[in-house]
Amino acid sequence: MDAGHVPAVEVEDLTVAYTGSPVLWDLDLQVASGTRTAIVGPNGAGKSTLIKAVMGLIEPVAGAVRIFGKPGLEVRGSIAYVPQRATLEWDFPTDVLDVVTMGTYGRLGWFRRPGAPESATAEAALEQVEMSSFAHRPIAQHSGGQQQRILLARALAQDAEIYLLDEPFQGVDAPTERAIVRVLDDLATAGRTVVVVHHDLQTVAEYFNHVALLNVRIIAAGPVATTFTEDNLRLTFGGRVGVLAARAGSV
């Protein structure tokens, strides 16, 4: 890969704090272009915060984020962000297709309204997550899994180089999990870079080829085969981890 030398995402000396105590502390991370990386760590490790800092949604105390070598804020829009669905107010008066079309707003620019090409893009994205038949239903009428697929389709409509997903597998049904995995496969085939905050240790090796173990600092990061070890998991999660690691090892 020719772009292989410039990391897709490069985080350097990142420190983030909410009202005093640091959530992320002097964190360094490189995500190579075209990889599928899981960010794994205990509750409160700063996983979501890391994603938000990469997106430039929160201002770090110190440190820098570079996307393909450029400062993060300059290339906004080239990263597609899938937030945790629970953070949104789903009782909003609109239909599924309209939410997915939001993915095209960045390209459109000010004052221009989405038209037929944008709708076509959104419909294709809905097809990818197998939600086409729900296009004209109000978003309030959907299950958690379907909401997750709507948000994923919105990110796909953005047609970005990098995808950042915050806990997409959290509490979703089986068809949704399957649909998300297939989309991740498609993105990998297309050479896109995917970073996912993930909580299910049992599926890390199955769904991802890279992993970053996070607990305020990066404990270890690299290929799953060499990084996702029991020792590293214990360092990340602390004492309770024997059970988790044993379970992860058995899968």
Add this chain to the structure above:
Amino acid sequence: MEIFADWTLRVVALGAGLLGAVSGFLGSFAVLRRQSLLGDALSHAALPGIALAFLITGSKATVPILIGAAMTGWVGTLVVRLIVRRSRVPYDAALGLVLSVFFGLGLVLLTVIQKRPDAAQAGLETYLFGQAAALLRADVVVMAVVATVVLLVLMLAWKEMKVLTFDRAYGESLGLPMGRLDGLVTALLVVTIVLGLQTVGVVLMSAMIVAPGAAARQWTRRLGSMVTVAAGIGVAAGVSGAVLSSIVPRLPTGPTIVLILSGVVGVSLLMAPERGLVWRRLQLGRLRRRPRQEPVLMHLHALSLQHPDDPDHGHEVSVLRTMSPADIDVEGALTALAERGLAASDRRGLWAPTELGRREAQRTLKREADR
């Protein structure tokens, strides 16, 4: 005399209608963003500004008083933002704090002013509940200008407003200037509330902002129609309140408008299709009759465990029926499970859980064990 009465009514009705329209537009977004209390805090925070403007200028001229109201209203929003950012006090508590402290300060200042010997202060207290009859042509012109600006912003930045309201963080991630748009909308809200102080007053202005949006949400599925309906409700309530209070002697305009709005909200909450209480009561009855699926999936999983070498080994529906309690619709549950991709039947009509179904069943078992 009759022409004069007509003229007053026309000005008041026009003013109240325009106020209703702008309130409906901006209030819709405030309701959707769970910022209903913001209007309340803003209008109450305007009261000390009214009193201070009078103390400084010594006159009751509308313009300096409204500028004073806008200034303390704006300071109120800044204080709310500061509290939320710098402390662990949540947003709604910060709004409550600002509302009561600023309103209390305003009342103290009003009391001090009223104790002064000169007569110039008489009438300042009308800002508490509004005095629509005192509206001037100039006030209505200002309202028309604000309404036009709001309408222009909505037309030009419609998709930006939509993202800001539904998912602000995502809008920022797209590089859309969410912060600036938010500031503009808040500024327009401050101006609207200040203009409404003359008509409906400090205490009731928040109802003017919240009620049209809350009622319109009940009847609509699209943001565009919600905003339009909200503005329509605002206009209708404003105009009919003004007309009603001109017909019935001693009926105050502002409270009448708010009462009409409350009636509309009440009917909407009860009667609206899909979202109204009555409709949802009916829907709940229908939901109760949907087949329960989980027990059937667990039985399928248990059966498949008996065939570890052949996980797709099929089982008769009759077996599942004998395993399940009598009140479970086994066929209905199987169909629903198949739709969810958790179970499948072969050509002979025998059922087995899919790989995903087995995983789902394991997850359920684990959840039960963890409990």
